[in-house]
Amino acid sequence: MSDPVSDSFLDALAATRTSDGGFGPRAGLPSEPESTALAALALDDQEARAWLAAHQRADGSLARSLGSVTNEASTALAALALDGDAGRGAANAIAATRAGHLESSSALPFDDDLRGWPWTAGAFGWVEPTAWAVLALRVVLPGTTDAIEEGVGMLRDRECVGGGWNYGNRIVLDEELPPFGQPTAMAMLALQAFEDDEVWRRGMAALRGLWRQEAAGGLTLAVATAALRVNHDYDATACAAALADNFDRTRFLGDIVALAWAAIATGTGLGRLMINDP
Amino acid sequence: MSHPVDRRTFLRRSAIAVLGVTAAGLGAANYVQRRRVPWDRDAFGPLGEARVAVVRATSYSHGLEETVLDGLRAVGADVGGARVLLKPNLVEYDPGTTINTDPRLVAATVAAMRRLGAAEVIVAEGPGHRRDTQYVLTATGLSSALADVDAAFVDLNTDAVTARRLRSHYTKLGSLWLPRSVVEADVVVSMPKMKTHHWAGVTLSLKNLFGCVPGRIYGWPKNALHLAGLEPAILDVAAAIRPALAIVDGIVGMEGNGPISGTPVASGVLIFGNDPVAADVVAARSMNVDPERVPYLMEAGRFLGQADLEQIRMEGEDPGQEATDFALLPTFAHLRVGSSAEPAPLPEAPG
Numbered sequence: 001m002s003d004p005v006s007d008s009f010l011d012a013l014a015a016t017r018t019s020d021g022g023f024g025p026r027a028g029l030p031s032e033p034e035s036t037a038l039a040a041l042a043l044d045d046q047e048a049r050a051w052l053a054a055h056q057r058a059d060g061s062l063a064r065s066l067g068s069v070t071n072e073a074s075t076a077l078a079a080l081a082l083d084g085d086a087g088r089g090a091a092n093a094i095a096a097t098r099a100g101h102l103e104s105s106s107a108l109p110f111d112d113d114l115r116g117w118p119w120t121a122g123a124f125g126w127v128e129p130t131a132w133a134v135l136a137l138r139v140v141l142p143g144t145t146d147a148i149e150e151g152v153g154m155l156r157d158r159e160c161v162g163g164g165w166n167y168g169n170r171i172v173l174d175e176e177l178p179p180f181g182q183p184t185a186m187a188m189l190a191l192q193a194f195e196d197d198e199v200w201r202r203g204m205a206a207l208r209g210l211w212r213q214e215a216a217g218g219l220t221l222a223v224a225t226a227a228l229r230v231n232h233d234y235d236a237t238a239c240a241a242a243l244a245d246n247f248d249r250t251r252f253l254g255d256i257v258a259l260a261w262a263a264i265a266t267g268t269g270l271g272r273l274m275i276n277d278p
Numbered sequence: 279m280s281h282p283v284d285r286r287t288f289l290r291r292s293a294i295a296v297l298g299v300t301a302a303g304l305g306a307a308n309y310v311q312r313r314r315v316p317w318d319r320d321a322f323g324p325l326g327e328a329r330v331a332v333v334r335a336t337s338y339s340h341g342l343e344e345t346v347l348d349g350l351r352a353v354g355a356d357v358g359g360a361r362v363l364l365k366p367n368l369v370e371y372d373p374g375t376t377i378n379t380d381p382r383l384v385a386a387t388v389a390a391m392r393r394l395g396a397a398e399v400i401v402a403e404g405p406g407h408r409r410d411t412q413y414v415l416t417a418t419g420l421s422s423a424l425a426d427v428d429a430a431f432v433d434l435n436t437d438a439v440t441a442r443r444l445r446s447h448y449t450k451l452g453s454l455w456l457p458r459s460v461v462e463a464d465v466v467v468s469m470p471k472m473k474t475h476h477w478a479g480v481t482l483s484l485k486n487l488f489g490c491v492p493g494r495i496y497g498w499p500k501n502a503l504h505l506a507g508l509e510p511a512i513l514d515v516a517a518a519i520r521p522a523l524a525i526v527d528g529i530v531g532m533e534g535n536g537p538i539s540g541t542p543v544a545s546g547v548l549i550f551g552n553d554p555v556a557a558d559v560v561a562a563r564s565m566n567v568d569p570e571r572v573p574y575l576m577e578a579g580r581f582l583g584q585a586d587l588e589q590i591r592m593e594g595e596d597p598g599q600e601a602t603d604f605a606l607l608p609t610f611a612h613l614r615v616g617s618s619a620e621p622a623p624l625p626e627a628p629g
Contacts (some may be wrong), residue, residue, distance in 0.1 A: 025436040025494055034494065064495055066441050067452030069502045071495050100505070119497025123505045126497065128409070167407055167498050173476055173607065175539040178372070182410050217413025253412050255436055257494075 005244045009263035013042055016256055022051035026254050033062040037077035038260035041269040052078045053086045059096070060089030070121040072097070076132035079140050080272055091140040094133045095147045099125030107173050116154035126168040127183045130154050134190040138275045155187050156199050163202025164210060181210035185223035192230045192275050208235045215242045218252035222261035229265060230274055240266055317517065317581050321445035328556035328584035329353040331593035332564060332600060335529050336546045342386040346525070349550035350390055352593040355523055358395035363402050363463035364388065365521070367470045367486050369537065370407040371417040376542040379469050379527045381423035387469065387525060388429045402459050403489050404434030409498045411435060432459045435493040446517035446581070448510030454518055460490050466521040468554050472531035472561055474540060477508050479572050479610045480565060481537050482558040483524035484516040491515060509574040516554065517582055524557035525550055528564060533604040545602040547595070555583025556590045563597040565604040568615045
């Protein structure tokens with residue numbers, strides 16, 4: 001049975017497809033890997049998958065390069081979106097890469113053995129791309145335990161004091177930095193099925209507070225709804241209602257990534273982000 | 279009113295000599311010695327006279343539009359018929375401090391630009407820490423402030439992008455994706471918050487331009503720029519965008535552990551410039567920071583804008599006389615005007 005809220009997200013998303021079968025970050029913009037991978041998940045869409053497969057490099061990754069900067073972070077989302085060998089190829093590319101090394105210091109204390117994954121090749125590891133990578137590996141290549149453990153360890157290490165995550169700095173120059181809703185939700189997607197873990201419990205508690213504080217943000221609400229649902233949390237229904245209300249009022253300001261996450265969070269696409277390992 | 283700035287607090291050194299001395303003590307400034315002229319000569323003309331106005335302003339509520347209008351006129355802002363892009367500093371939201379350019383100043387500037395004849399005024403930013411721009415826009419009050427003046431906002435993190443080959447070469451970036459809204463604007467106005475910065479010393483209109491670089495490619499935070507070298511990246515990004523105007527929000531600035539975790543400081547000034555380098559040099563002086571000790575500012579003065587006070591036509595207040603001591607982290611104590619402190623080694627900046 002179709003759900004009218006989910007259908008409104010799906011219909012709005014489907015209407016933004018570009019002529020090459022992919023999806024851009026805003027309606028009318030050229031297709032890009034991240035928005036196309038999320039749309040493929042949300043819509044269970046073969047055209048979007050074909051776009052992703054056509055843009056995979058020989059090592060399975062998807063990249064956007066210019067000058068000395070290469071962004072490969074969306075490879076993890078493509079791994080989740082693609083089927084069969086294409087998806088495993090993307091996941092293998094993730095397992096084979098890590099963020100660059102930055103030495104821990106008194107100004108920036110962290111475990112520098114746990115690199116995680118970066119936004120751009122060779123850069124420092126951050127919470128969001130690391131959460132994507134952990135989720136993709138746990139779903140697509142659960143046997144890559146070393147990589148998964150490193151990613152989970154990195155997320156534990158960067159947890160904000162008291163619980164939750166921001167973009168990835170826990171303490172800078174003796175200042176404890178606060179958590180944000182959206183990266184906290186991303187981390188909780190990656191850490192699903194860790195219910196016996198203190199980090200998981202603190203993260204869920206933080207998320208329940210943060211999505212309410214940050215309910216003005218469609219992307220935050222969308223990812224939070226997805227995280228609450230996959231973790232079977234009682235707050236998922238309330239968060240989804242806030243998400244629908246935000247969309248009715250703002251259309252998420254035209255952000256296709258937020259719209260795709262909303263469609264995933266409230267639709268059947270979320271099933272592909274579920275972790276079934278014990 | 280025009281008058282010369284008191285130059286006693288500035289060391290009379292050529293830019294290259296300054297950089298040689300400073301770089302010897304500052305590991306972070308080593309980039310300036312790698313290449314004698316790290317920019318394409320045909321891309322940057324001779325530096326002309328810059329105009330900067332320091333205007334007393336103690337409130338965001340009373341007569342701000344008139345104040346902005348006066349400041350823009352004082353520096354000869356010519357925006358008639360132009361498509362103007364205002365680039366405020368909007369990084370993340372913390373109700374306890376003053377991270378961002380005040381929305382009331384942004385709205386007042388929209389109105390002032392229209393009165394000066396701008397054909398179109400848009401406000402654009404790509405927040406550097408928060409991916410959820412809609413949240414930051416709303417929480418900071420910028421969304422409602424812009425609605426009050428019927429101004430459009432463009433999220434530079436999701437805007438269409440254009441590849442731009444760099445004409446300066448302080449980093450190895452080579453090229454940058456830049457938002458089409460920025461590239462197509464006739465006049466880009468950098469509108470930073472006046473803040474100290476825990477990796478760069480001060481963050482003003484040049485550093486503010488990091489927000490033009492799209493996060494969906496360079497990440498949140500825009501760590502690829504830090505990896506390229508923070509100060510070199512400030513120079514290359516600023517040289518790629520080359521804003522025509524700067525308006526520095528120092529009505530309430532941030533001192534100490536900026537740009538996020540610092541403390542509000544009521545410095546009571548707005549600084550206008552028709553040259554972002556000149557505006558930043560004067561703004562730094564208004565913070566009681568010696569701009570000649572900020573390597574990236576002095577390097578920018580070689581090709582991008584005017585850092586020589588003799589070439590800066592000052593309007594309004596004397597920044598030296600009106601300066602407010604912005605508290606500096608110990609690693610940047612040497613930046614204080616008249617300080618004898620030695621530069622301290624800086625940790626690597628992750629973002």
